[in-house]
Amino acid sequence: MQNSFKLKLLPILSVVLMTFFWGYNWVVMKQAVQLVGPWEFAFIRNFFGALILLVLLVLMQKSLKIINFKFVFLIGMFQMIGFTVLVLVALVNGGTAKTSVLTFTMPIWANLLALYFLKEKMTNKQILAIAVSLIGLILIFDPVHKNADFNSMLIAISAGFFWGCGVISVKKYNKKYPQVDLLNLTAWQMLLGSLPILIVILAKGIEIYEINPYFWKASLFNIIFCNALAWLLWNYGVKHLKTGEVSTISLLAPVIGSLAAFLELHEALKINEGIGLIMIFSGVLFMILLASREGSK
Numbered sequence: 322m323q324n325s326f327k328l329k330l331l332p333i334l335s336v337v338l339m340t341f342f343w344g345y346n347w348v349v350m351k352q353a354v355q356l357v358g359p360w361e362f363a364f365i366r367n368f369f370g371a372l373i374l375l376v377l378l379v380l381m382q383k384s385l386k387i388i389n390f391k392f393v394f395l396i397g398m399f400q401m402i403g404f405t406v407l408v409l410v411a412l413v414n415g416g417t418a419k420t421s422v423l424t425f426t427m428p429i430w431a432n433l434l435a436l437y438f439l440k441e442k443m444t445n446k447q448i449l450a451i452a453v454s455l456i457g458l459i460l461i462f463d464p465v466h467k468n469a470d471f472n473s474m475l476i477a478i479s480a481g482f483f484w485g486c487g488v489i490s491v492k493k494y495n496k497k498y499p500q501v502d503l504l505n506l507t508a509w510q511m512l513l514g515s516l517p518i519l520i521v522i523l524a525k526g527i528e529i530y531e532i533n534p535y536f537w538k539a540s541l542f543n544i545i546f547c548n549a550l551a552w553l554l555w556n557y558g559v560k561h562l563k564t565g566e567v568s569t570i571s572l573l574a575p576v577i578g579s580l581a582a583f584l585e586l587h588e589a590l591k592i593n594e595g596i597g598l599i600m601i602f603s604g605v606l607f608m609i610l611l612a613s614r615e616g617s618k
Contacts, residue, residue, distance in 0.1 A: 329562075336558035336570045342551045344577025346543065347421040348585050351412050353539040357530045359409030360522050365540050367401050367515035370548030374508035387509050388501050389494070394513045396490045396506075400552075401514025403483025407476050415473025418588050421578035422461045422597070423477035428568035429455060430485030435564040438489050447565045450607040454572055457600030460593045488559055488568060495560045503560065507552045569608040572601050 353362050378385055387393055404424075411420045428451060435441040443451075462474065494506070558567045576598055582588040590598070 332558045332561035332567070333570060335554040336562070336567055337573065339551045339554040339558070340571055340573035341577060342546045343571075344421075344574040345581050346547045347412075347417050347575075347578030348581045349539045349542055349547075350409060351417045351582070351586065353536065353543075354409050354413050356533065356536050356539075358528060359413060360406060360518055360525075361528070361530070362540075362543075363401070363406045363409050364515055364518045364522060366543035366548050367405060367511050367518065369540075369544045370552070371508050371511035371515060373544065373549045374504060374511065374553070378502075378504055378508060381504075383502055384505060386505075388498050388505075390513075392490070392494055392497075393506065393509050396487055396494060397510040397512075397514025398517065399483050399487035399490055401511060402517060404480050404487060405514075406518060407480035407483065411473045411476040411480060413473075415470045415477060416588055417582035417586055418575075418579035418590060418594065419461060419470070420473060420477045421582070422458060422575040422594075422601070423474050424481045424484070425572050425575045425601075426458055426478050426481035427484040427488070428565070428572065429458075430482045431488045431564050431568040434485055434489045435492070439492055439564065441564055443565050444611075446611055447569075447608065450569055450604045450611065451565065452604075453607070454569060454601045454604035457597040457604065460597035460600070463591075463593055485568070488564060491556055491559045492564060503553060503556050507549075507556050511548060511552060566608060566611075570605055572605045576602050576605075 350362070357365075375385070408420070408424055411424070432441075432443065432451060436443075462478075491506075495501070555571075558570075562570075579590065579594070579598055583590060
């Protein structure tokens, strides 16, 4: 029983740690896209993050072989372009807190997709946790009042959908190829996903940007912590946890991002947004408790 609990706890902790990196990174990305284009910044963080992981594979004498190129490329397209690029595009004109939370409609899409593609069943308690988080998201989205950043909000929700597609793809890939090393998968999905981004940059024309010290700090933080390490932690959690568990725990990231935006960027939250954040946080804690209890049985 103790070993079962530990096996459940480590993946949970890996996703929680990832949420702290990604959570604070919302304010970093918001300021970075004011200095450089979203496509360019996405390429920098994905491509160089992938190179770091590939170097680690060599140093650790692990295989560099890609198992099922098309499958890994599809995962890269979902998570590097559908998720990362769209998030950065949404941040150009959208508010940091609202964009971060709307992107995390991902659990909704992931769980709906898991019901069909993975045949995963949800308990009533898991459904309740997701429902509480969903109500919180609706309060923040505020669909009754059309805001100036409505397009940015739609882009953020689209990013959440494609991220959900990425989650399901990683789950199916791990089931089909359980022997594949997570470091290998993470490195190649990032590298392959960054290549179409480079093609888009070249097609639209390379722009010259003024680079300052903050850009270098933001780039290093994204490359090392928010891509190389965070995607490794994320894929580890996706491999060992149910879709509902990993996706709901990840909702901690927009809570952290919203608080960071308030403290660092002085983005004030409306009453409905504050209530929404509390509901999301409650749903996350409920999901963590459910996962921990299941693991301790």
